[in-house]
Amino acid sequence: xxxxxxxxxxxxxxxxxxxxxxxxxxxxxxxxxxxxxxxxxxxxxxxxxxxxxxxxxxxxxxxxxxxxxxxxxxxxxxxxxxxxxxxxxxxxxxxxxxxxxxxxxxxxxxxxxxxxxxxxxxxxxxxxxxxxxxxxxxxxxxxxxxxxxxxxxxxxxxxxxxxxxxxxxxxxxxxxxxxxxxxxxxxxxxxxxxxxxxxxxxxxxxxxxxxxxxxxxxxxxxxxxxxxxxxxxxxxxxxxxxxxxxxxxxxxxxxxxxxxxxxxxxxxxxxxxxxxxxxxxxxxxxxxxxxxxxxxxxxxxxxxxxxxxxxxxxxxxxxxxxxxxxxxxxxxxxxxxxxxxxxxxxxxxxxxxxxxxxxxxxxxxxxxxxxxxxxxxxxxxxxxxxxxxxxxxxxxxxxxxxxxxxxxxxxxxxxxxxxxxxxxxxxxxxxxxxxxxxxxxxxxxxxxxxxxxxxxxxxxxxxxxxxxxxxx
Amino acid sequence: xxxxxxxxxxxxxxxxxxxxxxxxxxxxxxxxxxxxxxxxxxxxxxxxxxxxxxxxxxxxxxxxxxxxxxxxxxxxxxxxxxxxxxxxxxxxxxxxxxxxxxxxxxxxxxxxxxxxxxxxxxxxxxxxxxxxxxxxxxxxxxxxxxxxxxxxxxxxxxxxxxxxxxxxxxxxxxxxxxxxxxxxxxxxxxxxxxxxxxxxxxxxxxxxxxxxxxxxxxxxxxxxxxxxxxxxxxxxxxxxxxxxxxxxxxxxxxxxxxxxxxxxxxxxxxxxxxxxxxxxxxxxxxxxxxxxxxxxxxxxxxxxxxxxxxxxxxxxxxxxxxxxxxxxxxxxxxxxxxxxxxxxxxxxxxxxxxxxxxxxxxxxxxxxxxxxxxxxxxxxxxxxxxxxxxxxxxxxxxxxxxxxxxxxxxxxxxxxxxxxxxxxxxxxxxxxxxxxxxxxxxxxxxxxxxxxxxxxxxxxxxxxxxxxxxxx
Numbered sequence: 001x002x003x004x005x006x007x008x009x010x011x012x013x014x015x016x017x018x019x020x021x022x023x024x025x026x027x028x029x030x031x032x033x034x035x036x037x038x039x040x041x042x043x044x045x046x047x048x049x050x051x052x053x054x055x056x057x058x059x060x061x062x063x064x065x066x067x068x069x070x071x072x073x074x075x076x077x078x079x080x081x082x083x084x085x086x087x088x089x090x091x092x093x094x095x096x097x098x099x100x101x102x103x104x105x106x107x108x109x110x111x112x113x114x115x116x117x118x119x120x121x122x123x124x125x126x127x128x129x130x131x132x133x134x135x136x137x138x139x140x141x142x143x144x145x146x147x148x149x150x151x152x153x154x155x156x157x158x159x160x161x162x163x164x165x166x167x168x169x170x171x172x173x174x175x176x177x178x179x180x181x182x183x184x185x186x187x188x189x190x191x192x193x194x195x196x197x198x199x200x201x202x203x204x205x206x207x208x209x210x211x212x213x214x215x216x217x218x219x220x221x222x223x224x225x226x227x228x229x230x231x232x233x234x235x236x237x238x239x240x241x242x243x244x245x246x247x248x249x250x251x252x253x254x255x256x257x258x259x260x261x262x263x264x265x266x267x268x269x270x271x272x273x274x275x276x277x278x279x280x281x282x283x284x285x286x287x288x289x290x291x292x293x294x295x296x297x298x299x300x301x302x303x304x305x306x307x308x309x310x311x312x313x314x315x316x317x318x319x320x321x322x323x324x325x326x327x328x329x330x331x332x333x334x335x336x337x338x339x340x341x342x343x344x345x346x347x348x349x350x351x352x353x354x355x356x357x358x359x360x361x362x363x364x365x366x367x368x369x370x371x372x373x374x375x376x377x378x379x380x381x382x383x384x385x386x387x388x389x390x391x392x393x394x395x396x397x398x399x400x401x402x403x404x405x406x407x408x409x410x411x412x413x414x415x416x417x418x419x420x421x422x423x424x425x426x427x428x429x430x431x432x433x434x435x436x437x438x439x440x441x442x443x444x445x446x447x448x449x450x451x452x453x454x455x456x457x458x459x460x461x462x463x464x465x466x467x468x469x470x471x472x
Numbered sequence: 473x474x475x476x477x478x479x480x481x482x483x484x485x486x487x488x489x490x491x492x493x494x495x496x497x498x499x500x501x502x503x504x505x506x507x508x509x510x511x512x513x514x515x516x517x518x519x520x521x522x523x524x525x526x527x528x529x530x531x532x533x534x535x536x537x538x539x540x541x542x543x544x545x546x547x548x549x550x551x552x553x554x555x556x557x558x559x560x561x562x563x564x565x566x567x568x569x570x571x572x573x574x575x576x577x578x579x580x581x582x583x584x585x586x587x588x589x590x591x592x593x594x595x596x597x598x599x600x601x602x603x604x605x606x607x608x609x610x611x612x613x614x615x616x617x618x619x620x621x622x623x624x625x626x627x628x629x630x631x632x633x634x635x636x637x638x639x640x641x642x643x644x645x646x647x648x649x650x651x652x653x654x655x656x657x658x659x660x661x662x663x664x665x666x667x668x669x670x671x672x673x674x675x676x677x678x679x680x681x682x683x684x685x686x687x688x689x690x691x692x693x694x695x696x697x698x699x700x701x702x703x704x705x706x707x708x709x710x711x712x713x714x715x716x717x718x719x720x721x722x723x724x725x726x727x728x729x730x731x732x733x734x735x736x737x738x739x740x741x742x743x744x745x746x747x748x749x750x751x752x753x754x755x756x757x758x759x760x761x762x763x764x765x766x767x768x769x770x771x772x773x774x775x776x777x778x779x780x781x782x783x784x785x786x787x788x789x790x791x792x793x794x795x796x797x798x799x800x801x802x803x804x805x806x807x808x809x810x811x812x813x814x815x816x817x818x819x820x821x822x823x824x825x826x827x828x829x830x831x832x833x834x835x836x837x838x839x840x841x842x843x844x845x846x847x848x849x850x851x852x853x854x855x856x857x858x859x860x861x862x863x864x865x866x867x868x869x870x871x872x873x874x875x876x877x878x879x880x881x882x883x884x885x886x887x888x889x890x891x892x893x894x895x896x897x898x899x900x901x902x903x904x905x906x907x908x909x910x911x912x913x914x915x916x917x918x919x920x921x922x923x924x925x926x927x928x929x930x931x932x933x934x935x936x937x938x939x940x941x942x943x944x
Contacts, residue, residue: 032540037538043537065511067509068508070504088570090569091567092566092567094564095566097562105504114502117502118502138609155541155542157538
């Protein structure tokens with residue numbers, strides 16, 4: 001079987017770039033750098049991820065909305081920290097036709113400043129709360145660093161949930177729900193992750209605190225897939241999002257947001273893929289089972305018939321399958337579907353039919369076995385489940401083996417991946433460690449873990465552990 | 473039952489504005505005029521329409537893609553007529569952060585000029601053809617006329633299919649398929665329409681010819697819901713979309729596009745709605761059947777049980793239903809669901825249960841009847857089907873009664889709706905008629921109908937009929 005030119009273990013970044021093109025996920029030749037074309041297969045995958053997110057939104061009672069892309073400068077500028085954080089990263093629309101606009105508009109980098117002036121109209125009384133909304137839209141950031149498909153782009157496919165609550169406590173309950181959503185979602189995607197409470201100097205512009213969702217890529221760098229923000233009433237005050245309480249008083253809402261982006265696709269590609277191509281977790285694969293007829297002259301009919309029957313039975317069981325009837329060799333078909341990461345391949349030939357069997361081949365480990373036709377659906381379901389679990393297990397192993405808790409900077413220096421060091425709680429000491437280790441501060445564990453050691457920089461007693469990693 | 477403040481028959485445009493807000497479809501108070509917020513119910517409806525479109529795309533083998541929103545000025549300017557047609561209608565991004573862009577970018581008003589430079593990379597040989605793609609995205613037009621929800625907006629929810637073919641003949645086959653798609657789709661939406669071949673001076677900028685899909689609104693104005701364009705090789709030449717033929721020669725592609733927008737929702741609201749609110753065709757209603765328990769003290773349990781059972785059975789039959797258990801009066805519930813246009817209401821009370829019956833009430837004509845519980849699914853399916861047909865029939869009646877074929881301008885003057893007059897084929901005569909009738913030229917029938925009369929302006933023999941109407 002042909003493999004990628006660059007091996008994943010040799011040069012992860014080059015391998016990633018190759019696989020993204022080979023699997024037909026996107027086209028990077030669009031004339032604006034960092035704005036890529038979603039090709040049909042990539043867009044399908046993204047849509048399947050979105051579908052899993054939407055299912056979570058339904059069970060947690062979030063309503064889908066869709067706000068305008070363009071934001072007037074005056075709406076954007078109401079929250080001071082927010083404009084400081086985003087001001088240099090936004091695209092400005094200044095003209096319509098040949099006319100200069102009276103007020104310039106920006107392309108949303110995220111939608112707080114589009115939504116909150118309208119939320120202030122929607123929310124009148126405590127009976128309107130909690131307000132739980134989300135949208136899946138295109139957002140824009142003026143990236144100056146090197147772009148990379150799905151990981152660092154300038155037009156971003158983005159999920160953002162925005163909620164309003166009666167008080168801080170209820171907003172905290174939302175954060176808890178968001179964490180549960182992340183746990184369920186990323187298990188379906190076979191992506192183990194860690195929550196990191198970002199340090200104060202690196203939280204979202206305007207937030208009270210920020211929790212990031214980070215995965216470890218095989219390159220040893222972490223990739224932030226999403227974040228959950230507690231805003232308190234930081235936005236509610238400037239945007240006047242207030243309500244009448246049960247006893248007739250006036251109070252500001254407390255707000256949260258939960259954002260995730262197309263980086264999820266980047267993680268699926270980078271973490272599960274191998275030198276043959278993508279490996280898609282069954283719950284997100286557009287085709288879960290591909291059926292290949294092994295045809296010899298004169299024996300086409302019963303084989304094709306058996307393939308068609310199996311496909312029908314799989315469909316009825318809610319498993320997305322496809323019979324590849326193209327007139328090319330089975331080997332070429334194997335190659336095509338391996339590149340695309342279809343989790344399970346079924347081969348059916350005359351000999352299998354004689355034995356009333358089918359052959360199933362796992363994409364993740366290449367294991368091949370014959371199972372009885374009579375129990376094919378059961379066997380296929382079991383194998384798909386095994387693949388999900390095995391992908392998760394392998395990714396968890398990668399994460400665990402590359403997370404190191406040490407006490408000194410010296411110990412941390414040669415370690416790959418994420419290191420945890422005692423932290424006194426000051427920005428200065430963390431930045432000093434960043435500099436020495438040439439890594440970024442990821443954040444502290446969200447469990448409020450105590451640390452009995454001393455800060456390796458100032459020697460004062462550590463308040464907690466702090467994580468450092470090279471990041472995308 | 474409360475009704476709209478403005479009656480549909482008294483002032484259609486005011487009634488339309490009222491109903492859009494009453495049914496919670498969108499919020500027009502966003503600080504940029506003509507850019508509205510999709511509220512959850514409106515967005516759900518739009519998504520259901522999109523779903524019907526996607527089903528058509530699957531059966532006709534179109535692949536969904538997603539191209540960048542921003543288009544470099546240089547890509548936009550390759551086709552001369554196109555820039556002339558759109559140049560004054562686009563929004564320009566000129567700055568990123570504090571920096572002026574080297575080349576300015578526009579927000580897509582439609583995606584020809586985003587897609588075609590990339591198509592020229594995708595298409596190499598006749599084996600790559602036909603290329604059939606589509607996307608559902610946000611597009612932007614700088615509207616200077618008065619905006620109106622779904623009908624004239626500045627950020628437009630837009631469907632656009634783009635296809636490339638070996639020659640004109642194959643592109644013509646695509647146009648035929650597009651017409652079939654429109655026929656199937658708009659029948660599901662209970663929206664009768666007419667195809668109009670736009671006159672040369674009013675075709676899409678860059679097209680060889682344009683066919684519009686127009687419906688008649690109850691105000692007597694037509695609303696264009698979509699269009700199908702034959703481009704010939706008009707874009708393929710400047711964008712260099714060419715391929716190697718089977719005998720090794722070099723040829724340009726012939727292209728078509730098919731566009732439709734959120735105006736479909738405007739038509740659904742305007743044509744089917746009444747003074748109680750929306751009336752949604754069953755195939756697009758987010759909730760098709762709402763079940764209202766009629767509860768008396770002490771008899772709650774069996775009634776709620778029966779409601780739940782029916783809801784479950786409907787779900788299993790693929791009918792989207794909802795039990796309204798809120799603690800408000802049945803009358804208030806009726807009102808809420810009537811405003812939202814749920815096609816069928818089921819009422820279940822203790823007396824109905826005694827008779828082993830349920831009561832079903834049609835939203836479109838208010839007809840109420842009791843049916844046996846044992847055949848409830850069958851009865852409900854039949855009623856939903858009747859509603860679809862009845863909505864179509866009523867809309868068809870409106871259209872037929874307001875389409876008039878006459879021979880003189882004098883006869884046309886007092887007629888409401890669409891008038892057809894003999895046409896000699898010149899722009900001058902059509903514009904003269906436009907002026908006198910204060911209507912716009914819609915286009916000629918696509919069936920190449922002969923007309924044996926004379927042009928009412930110049931008196932020369934007419935080549936065909938031309939349609940005129942006031943338009944949105």
